[in-house]
Amino acid sequence: MMRVDKRLATQIVQTVKDVCEKDINFIDPNGMIFASTCPDRIGQFHEIGYEVSKNSKMIEVDNDNEYEGTHSGVNLPLIHHGQLIAVIGISGNPNEVRKFAYLAIRITKLLIREQELQADSRSKQEKINYIVRNLTMETPSNPLYLKELLNEFHLSKEAFMYVASIRFHSHMNTDNPSVIEADFFKILSSLTLDLFYFEYPNDYILLIPEDKLTTFLMKCQKYTKIYPMVLQIGIGSKEQIGSLNSSYKKSQIARRSLKYRKGSIACFDELDIELLFGEITDSSQKLFTDKILSSISKDDQELLRIYYEEDMSLSKTCDRIFHHKNTLQYKLNKIADLCGYNPRHFRDAVVLYLALIQS
Template identity: 25%
Template sequence: MRHGRMLVRQPEPAIYDGQMTDAIPNGTAPTGSAPGTAQITRELAQRLVEQVAPSLVHNVNIMDAGGVIIGSLDAARIGTLHDGARDAAVRGEAVHIAPGDEHQGTRPGVNIPLIVDGQVVAVVGVTGIPAEVLPVAQVLVLTVQMLLSQERQRDNASWRESAIRDILGALARGNLTESRLMAGLRGIDAPLQPPWNLTGIVAENQSVALLRGLREFTGVVAADINGAVWVLSGSSSALGHELLRQRLQRSGEPPLRFLIGRVGATMQQLASDAERLGALLARPGLLELVDVGSETRLDALGLELAIAGLPTAMIEDLAESVLAPLSAALNETARVFLQAELSIAGAARELGVHRNTLVQRLDRIELLTGLNLRQFHAAVRMRVALAADAARYVHDAQ
């Protein structure tokens, strides 16, 4: 013990255990590595100080493992060396600085090391007479440990979501064999088994709620990619998929759009479904052609997928060559008429117009484009043009 500076062993510091491992082996690791030993950045230290300081009458500082102040309500002290904190970090023990023993960079108080995974990651300091602030400092260390644990859990959750996104992205690019897919899933503690199913759920502004709800399900992993929630299911069966869809559909408001890959798929089929889903989501206007609240099989969207895979210039030409002469009202009339299976009565009802008005619009469309939409081949050409028009918008890749 030195004069005025007493070393006190910190009672039973909390030590965290368990670390996540990289999710996908062989060069397809997720963005960033799995969180290991906790680290306290300046931003986190300052946030922790601001969280706990209002409930105390004493000043609180957080120092890094080298004794440099990284969190304090006194902005002038941030970035300066605290000799007592450095001693505490080196020794792994609490350091008391008595009145009269302080010098440049230190003030009377208690400095207790924060130990995580057997390493000092920071030092928590409370200013005041050591005998008075020691109980406060000990409670404060436990509080900071709890807050750090919460931050770490959030980091782990963010890393896992990023890892899942990378796994599904690699799947869509055709970069995964089944063995590597399963190894990657084991790396995030999701040991799914074939057969597979991939489902895309399109729900505006509901991704966070959907992902939260999907955590309750075993046998699935999910991530938000290109504006949709991708759900990969293992041990896929028709019954399991139907139960999952029903529960999610009940939770969706407004109703959800389900883009369904093959149930009980092989690895080759799964990879194909992932590629199809990625292509459709890259041109999200195409999804507006899918009814809200519906369940649509990916392999039933052949025309949309064919359009999605065309060069942008060709898509533009397919749309403009037919739709350029049409007004917005005539464009909408053509779209609704085709969706109504060429039913004049059904389309008129959907548009809220008289049958004669609809017939006049169809005649006007034929005059401007040369396409009589009541005939099969003309209807197909218009359908292609409308799909190309919907595909013009390209989603920013995530």
């Protein structure tokens, strides 16, 4: 039976939320949520989703908590070739969100149809898409066909590669988005890096042979100076082709770590404290930062950032912000009084630093 894999479902829920700013769930035929814009809900039972899967009919809910694991909203069956393969639920006033539930259904069906292209009619790029997608999945959808394609493209299972997760934020630049992406693909062309896969709406997965990583990173650094804030790249670990799912997961962690560090490129092998943040939910992060920083002004927070960037050196911080040493000490003491954490004490400094880089 055809099914929607978790990666595809996650892409779709994030895309639809970007459009409507409503929470959306993908629910399997057993009523379990397997992809959601609320990570805490993944793995929970959705009573209405289960009812929809049994009857293959849309159910709308007007009140929160009327059913187990269910908020108000619209729940639609996703039928493919006469079989129910998932239920899509979107939270909110049914009259407002119904159209977005239909949008999610249409997007899903289009992407499923794309996946079902017959192998013998695939173009070269479609075959490459299949290779990249399946090498980075936990379990390839058709191992025998994947093996055929690896042989066709002369890709040895013993070869070592890195997976790069790439996200474009073209809206952050006033230039033509098509030109911005075209310039990036010139980099790939110059390095003959053609093993990449597009993930809707603005992500790419790229496979990089180990001997090309250094040059790729150097060229990308130059690119990000020309187009700042447009590109985020996470580089996974070096793995043999048969283990690229591990590199893919690590590349995702590396890309997400850019939320907490400067720059546009992050390599998993260089991460340390950022590894912890990838396992913390957004709601937990907000609770932590609000608790620690709510009593401190934005100016004081910026002062602390500079202070920690200068390794807690009073003299270097003073030189950078043009303050007298006594003035800086006064401000640090004032921050300690306001929030209860002393910026100059080791443990308190760790707490403040962690809150600052997550805010």
